[in-house]
Amino acid sequence: MDKVNLIEKFALFDEHWSPKIVGELNGQYVKLAKLKGEFVWHHHEAEDEFFLVVQGRMTIKLPDRDVHLEEGEFFIVPRGVEHKPVAVEEAHILMFEPVGTLNTGNVQDERTVQEIERL
């Protein structure tokens, strides 16, 4: 493979809430996503999910608290935990999660991405 420059990859897409695959290792995907607005409450039955803010800021709403993430901060949502990502202004994030993880977890709605694009 080649090296990946995050800024160059983020420049290749504009959609919000539509993760793109930029790497794969040990059965996990490295994904990039642009967020803006409020996502749906959901959980992942068997997958922990890693969110690192590369640009901007976001909030991960959990049942009992809100986790505010600035640039250079990450949070791991454990499997089974309900969460709702929110970004008031556009945020750019890097995610690690197992191959096969759906962005909306246990929920199917119009933002569910079945075929994830590779950049």
Added chain:
Amino acid sequence: MDKVNLIEKFALFDEHWSPKIVGELNGQYVKLAKLKGEFVWHHHEAEDEFFLVVQGRMTIKLPDRDVHLEEGEFFIVPRGVEHKPVAVEEAHILMFEPVGTLNTGNVQDERTVQEIERL
């Protein structure tokens, strides 16, 4: 778990070539390391290894080429591939690799870390 601020975590240690665990998900560790100088040539039999430069720059020497990484760039070294990380000036990196991965892979030397510290 709590969120992790990368800069705060990097401020907690000074050693070079001694990765620290800052997160765990899906059988993988998220690790931070400070690099300076030349590491040993090695490979990992069964683990792919993700290197993201958070600050500074580094080179990953491969048998057939050198991969130069700047801030905001990552590279995945596939399992089985010989590699030698080099950083002329101090570099701060984030790694993602399976639980159980040894920093020196198939090689044992004075820099091999058996018990990885959690920050």
